Amino acid sequence: MSAYPTHHNTSPTMNGQQAPCLVLVDKNEAVFSQISNWLDSSCLIRWYQRMDDAIAWVRDRRSTSLIIINETEARADSLAALRDLTIQRSVPILLLCQTVTDRVTQLAMHTGVTDLLTLTDPTHLERRIKFFLTLMRRVATQPDAEVEGQAFTFQLPTWKRAIDIAASLQALIVFSPLMLLVAILIKLDSKGPVFFKSKRVGSNYRVFDMIKFRTMRTDAATMLKDMASENLYNINGATDETPQVKDICEECALIASSCQRKLFHNDRFVCERQYLKQGEKGATFVKFRNDPRITRLGHFLRNSSIDELPQLINILRGDMSLVGNRPLPVYEAEKLTADQTVKRFAGPSGLTGLWQVQKRAKGEAKMDEQERIALDIEYVETFSFWNDMKIIYKTFFSLWQQENV
16 A cells, blocks of 8 residues: 555544645655654645555545655656646645755756755755645635636637548648658758657647657757847847846745745756746747758758648647647747737637738748737637638748748
């Protein structure tokens, strides 16, 4: 038996509120006993020795207040699964370790854990656990804020889904010989995989793996920061510099002795508040003219839009539609959460759309990102069967791009 819920109150509620629940994943019983001694009887502790059991419990219940995981039991995929299950409720996830190593730092950085704590400092560990439990208890007792307007949940029309299935299936059959040839040429042209999968945000902020033929070098991600000043959307020429955490944030000083939300960025700690404020200064979208990250074959594949043929698989699976707003990378979508921009996600995400045929096809490389967002919102408000047919018709005339982006 890997679950030991041995420390809890006699009632599942406190003053009409759900009792706080802490999920611990650690094979060491001494850690469980130590944490149990720190907490009063109002807190329920679910102790698991296996991550899979903890994930199963969290998936079936919405009462989790805090998750603590020993790094010896943590894997990147399991941490990501927990984050996906709890992100809407903002449940803190703490990672325990004996010492902060490069491996643990990278694990925390790539999986988005809330905090990284060492077992060698029990006083700090106790303070942090109590802080997060108190924070979540306060959040649970706050009334829901009144939000102007209605929250959206977009449902793809039946006619649009039928067109997507029929068109993508036929196109995959027709273009399969070409796709096979391109796959061979990519392997001959440069080192790396044939396909490139990237996390994209589509309708209703749903994240999925978008498939493309690889057109960039394998070290493209490491080159992105050095090219920030060349971003076509970066009208003011600002660069994404990493903020330094020299002193405690004013907001954090009100509640604790150190920044409560630290991020691992470029192998160092930065304050989340400083990072987000800095990010607001940069451009939302990222695009370069004569991008040096693109391979020799990649230029041809992009200019001819052949690199996007594998997205027919995404369309067939229902990840996106044939016509709609372009699914955005996560780092772009996270900047579009304000009331005036969120509406672009309240409609179909697609392979081609209004922005592509009205702006990109004209070769207007230097463009205002607000204008692109406005076109996306315009499509959401006006899309119909005939408008989609017009966009598909215009797309055929813009396959060979005038701009090298």
